[in-house]
Amino acid sequence: MSLLAAGEVSAARELWERVLTEPERRWFEEAMTTEHLADSYSSSDPDRAVSLYRRVSELSPTPGGTSGTHQMKLAELLLETGADGDLREVGELLAWWLENAEVPFPSAHFDWNITFVKWARRLGDHDSARAGAQRALALMARGPIFSRHPTVGLVDANEATAMWLRSVAENV
Structure with missing residues (x-):
């Protein structure tokens, strides 16, 4: 993640690809690494990220x-890049996450x-x-949910997003 944060996307991807070719890797290492790799492609190659x-x-x-958020990330990408036929899958992914994910962070629930x-707007x-x-x-x-880590999990939304949400909440 440090390589990616430093803007070294290619180096980060190369490292993640190496992890995925390790014969001794554990399932959770493969899952986590694959998710990081998908995150790195979400804006540049959405089809690869979906896969x-x-x-x-x-x-x-x-x-x-x-x-704990990969289903949500997939749902978002399907909404951005998919056809109307993907709307059913998006709904299934959103329902699954709500029922199964035990993520305490307001930021994840905000996303x-x-x-x-x-999705609801696309459905009318x-x-x-x-x-x-x-x-x-x-x-x-x-506000903060962890007293010793007051910024962990807080929503970090820009004013444009807040304005859009207020507009939807008031008018739709």
Whole structure:
């Protein structure tokens, strides 16, 4: 992750690819590494990222061994790049995450609600979109959840996102 944070995307990918070719790797190492690799391709090669996120789900059908958000990331990519036929899968991924992920961070739930709002709007379900936007706005206002780590898991949304959510929450 440090290589990626330093802007060394190629070097990070090369390292992750090497981990994936190790014959002695454990399933959780493969799942985590595949998720990092998918994250690195999400904006530059969405089709490859989709394929990699699907592989993460095969490797780890539960959130274990991963960030716990790969289904959400896949749902977001399908909404951005997919056809209307992908909307059913997006709904299944969102439902699965809500039922199975045990992620305590408001930031993860915020991301889920953002994807949910986009999905509901694509379906024409304005009431659900409004409810999702209201939940996302409430998560933005939530304070620290860990007293010793006050910034961990907090929502970090820009003003444009906040304005969009307010618009959806009020009007749809």
